[in-house]
Amino acid sequence: MQDMLVRLTDLPHTRELEESLAKQGVVFRRPIAPEKRILVEWTKANFSDYWASEMDVAFSHHPVTCFVAQSEGQPVGFSCYETTSKNFFGPTGVLPAYRGIGIGKVLLIKALMSLRALGYAYAVIGGVGPAAYYQKVVGAVIIEGSGRSVYQDLLRKDG
């Protein structure tokens, strides 16, 4: 896994995409404390224990450093930032049935705009994943030599 660098000064707008997704019943919110357990358990069930832990950390910040996409009162996607490291984007995920319609893009840009609002000019996308996706949506580039990253040598549950 490698890290990617993304410039935050000319992020694409998502208003029209959000309006179109709202017509399909998908809305985006920054979650609040009462939703913590629901989101941590949902992240563990649909993605991983590691990502659930990062979601938990997102709820230790005010405001919560995460966005959720929801449909009919249920989470369908999420994006976190500043969980494992400062100025890091991630983790993020969209349920398979909801992929390919722009939800991941809105979640990514909302989190990156929040990092921009914190004063950063660039952000790090930690431990990618689908590099082509980040390159396409926000022009991210691989950081040379980032193969040995903050995620190196993570403890394993079965270790």
Ligand SMILES: CC(C)(COP(=O)(O)OP(=O)(O)OC[C@H]1O[C@@H](n2cnc3c(N)ncnc32)[C@H](O)[C@@H]1OP(=O)(O)O)[C@@H](O)C(=O)NCCC(=O)NCCS
């Ligand atoms: C990566 C992920 C969040 C993308 O979510 P998504 O809602 O399907 O993405 P979107 O529909 O917003 O896609 C936005 C654009 O990126 C493109 N894209 C999506 N996934 C891509 C991929 N893996 N590689 C290249 N391009 C991709 C789409 O075609 C779309 O292009 P368009 O704007 O020209 O139509 C989703 O596939 C996912 O949850 N994957 C599993 C978890 C994961 O890998 N998370 C990232 C960890 S670093």
